[in-house]
Amino acid sequence: MQEKGLLIVLSGPSGVGKGTVRKEVFSQPDTAFEYSISMTTRAPREGEVDGVDYFFKSREEFEQLIKEEKLLEYAEFVGNYYGTPVDYVRQTLDSGKDVFLEIEVQGARQVRKKFPDGLFIFLVPPSLSELKNRIVTRGTETEDVINNRMNAAREELEMMHLYDYVVENDQVDRAVERINAIVIAEHLRRERVEPRYKRILEVD
Ligand SMILES: Nc1ncnc2c1ncn2[C@@H]1O[C@H](COP(=O)(O)OP(=O)(O)OP(=O)(O)O)[C@@H](O)[C@H]1O
Numbered sequence: 001m002q003e004k005g006l007l008i009v010l011s012g013p014s015g016v017g018k019g020t021v022r023k024e025v026f027s028q029p030d031t032a033f034e035y036s037i038s039m040t041t042r043a044p045r046e047g048e049v050d051g052v053d054y055f056f057k058s059r060e061e062f063e064q065l066i067k068e069e070k071l072l073e074y075a076e077f078v079g080n081y082y083g084t085p086v087d088y089v090r091q092t093l094d095s096g097k098d099v100f101l102e103i104e105v106q107g108a109r110q111v112r113k114k115f116p117d118g119l120f121i122f123l124v125p126p127s128l129s130e131l132k133n134r135i136v137t138r139g140t141e142t143e144d145v146i147n148n149r150m151n152a153a154r155e156e157l158e159m160m161h162l163y164d165y166v167v168e169n170d171q172v173d174r175a176v177e178r179i180n181a182i183v184i185a186e187h188l189r190r191e192r193v194e195p196r197y198k199r200i201l202e203v204d
Pocket residue numbers: 012013014015016017018019020021134135137138169170171172
């Protein structure tokens with residue numbers, strides 16, 4: 001029987017660098033994870049592409065997806081819906097590949113209930129002031145939205161004890177190294193060799 005893949009959930013407060021770290025993980029040529037593209041009702045930011053960054057949906061379309069139980073989890077975050085397509089995640093895990101979700105904390109809690117054996121990683125900033133600095137510097141949010149996201153961040157940081165690992169995003173490359181090391185260790189703990197390392201065991 002095909003061994004199932006590992007569900008890896010990267011979460012943390014808005015602006016901590018989840019998207020940046022995730023993009024760096026996926027820019028590595030030997031990455032062994034499949035990224036699950038989320039659905040959202042948020043308007044695309046400059047440069048964002050439908051089907052690459054998100055599947056952009058109207059509120060009506062999103063609520064229909066909820067009704068049809070097409071989402072593994074969903075949450076309303078600072079006025080917009082975000083959710084993970086369930087069929088993609090289940091099919092990819094069943095094919096033996098690891099799936100990587102980058103989602104906020106309410107959604108991560110829902111996933112934990114459905115996938116208690118998933119690997120849950122919480123990304124933290126070096127400090128709250130650095131977190132604010134990162135959201136402000138990104139330049140994508142209005143002052144009101146920044147304040148709402150900072151208020152949400154304080155509550156979200158209190159959830160870090162619910163995760164398997166906490167990773168500080170002081171520098172992107174260091175955070176990526178830590179995440180890769182955690183995934184390798186988790187595969188070994190579960191007595192599986194991560195697919196990208198199987199070649200080392202191949203006999204010449
Ligand atoms: N280690 C880091 N050091 C300095 N700046 C960083 C670091 N990681 C990310 N950033 C910057 O912080 C800003 C926020 O990063 P990013 O958009 O990846 O955060 P996020 O957690 O995905 O946010 P959101 O949850 O709002 O989508 C970006 O401008 C990014 O370039």
